[in-house]
Amino acid sequence: MAIAISLLITRIAAEALTLTGLSRESAEFQARSAFTGAGFTTSESEQVVSHPVRRRILMWLMLLGNAGIITVISSLILTFIGTRGAGDWSLRMGLLVIGLVLIWIVATNRRFSRYLSKIVYWSLQRWTHLDVRDYASLLRLSGNYAVMEMQVAPEDWIANKPLCETHLRQEGILVLGIQRLNGHYVGAPKGGSCIFSGDILILYGRLSTLNELDSRKQGPSGEQAHEKAVATQAQLLAHEQQE
Numbered sequence: 001m002a003i004a005i006s007l008l009i010t011r012i013a014a015e016a017l018t019l020t021g022l023s024r025e026s027a028e029f030q031a032r033s034a035f036t037g038a039g040f041t042t043s044e045s046e047q048v049v050s051h052p053v054r055r056r057i058l059m060w061l062m063l064l065g066n067a068g069i070i071t072v073i074s075s076l077i078l079t080f081i082g083t084r085g086a087g088d089w090s091l092r093m094g095l096l097v098i099g100l101v102l103i104w105i106v107a108t109n110r111r112f113s114r115y116l117s118k119i120v121y122w123s124l125q126r127w128t129h130l131d132v133r134d135y136a137s138l139l140r141l142s143g144n145y146a147v148m149e150m151q152v153a154p155e156d157w158i159a160n161k162p163l164c165e166t167h168l169r170q171e172g173i174l175v176l177g178i179q180r181l182n183g184h185y186v187g188a189p190k191g192g193s194c195i196f197s198g199d200i201l202i203l204y205g206r207l208s209t210l211n212e213l214d215s216r217k218q219g220p221s222g223e224q225a226h227e228k229a230v231a232t233q234a235q236l237l238a239h240e241q242q243e
Contacts, residue, residue: 009064010035016057022149025214030054034061144206147176150214154197157222158213164191171229172236173205173213209233 010031017027152159158166163175178186178193179200186193195201203210209229216222 010061013057013061017054020054020057022054026149026151030058031061034058035065144208145204146207146210147202147204148207148210148214150201150203150210152195152197152199152201155217156197157216157218157226158195158201159197159218161195162191163189163193163195166195167226167230168205168213170233171205171209171213171226172233173203173209175201176204177202 010028013031013035014027017031022030158168168175175189176187178189178195179202180186180196181198203213209232212225212229216225
């Protein structure tokens with residue numbers, strides 16, 4: 001039960017961090033790190049805490065983790081299954097198992113993520129000044145288009161390639177900037193700019209394409225995914241021209 005509750009809390013926080021432009025993998029890592037109090041210190045963590053909305057999300061996670069919410073919930077469970085008789089114990093245990101299954105499904109189901117993202121996005125707009133909203137106004141984002149950060153890993157398809165060789169524009173993705181590990185920022189990079197492992201890319205495009213690129217690895221499968229994304233973008237452009 002404690003693990004399921006932890007997954008649910010960190011998943012909600014990860015969705016909120018993702019909506020601020022952080023990559024999903026980084027958002028999940030930072031959410032779990034803050035909730036457990038692991039205290040990882042990285043350049044990525046510095047960028048998270050320098051963002052006002054992300055910092056507020058992490059503060060709530062730290063508060064929940066340090067307040068011992070899981071311990072409190074565990075104590076409530078022990079009280080809940082306190083028995084007055086064999087029949088009463090069986091009923092409560094059955095309800096507990098059903099509750100565990102429902103929480104686990106909620107914490108891991110991808111379809112639920114879409115609804116959760118909408119709820120979190122509405123909440124952030126209602127109670128915070130979300131930076132993505134400013135980007136939306138500036139870039140006229142609508143539909144599935146978004147701005148997202150992506151940290152490049154050594155095994156990523158995009159790693160160690162000049163920007164011109166990635167042909168990301170053919171996928172409908174624009175690279176707005178590159179944050180180097182040494183702190184140097186490359187704004188509006190040209191085709192000759194190389195993408196290295198550890199770089200943080202500021203990307204603009206359809207959210208589904210950005211998420212797929214974030215998980216795309218090197219090798220034949222990565223090349224196939226790139227070709228598929230290019231074909232999909234071509235179909236979308238053709239459809240838009242017909243309308």
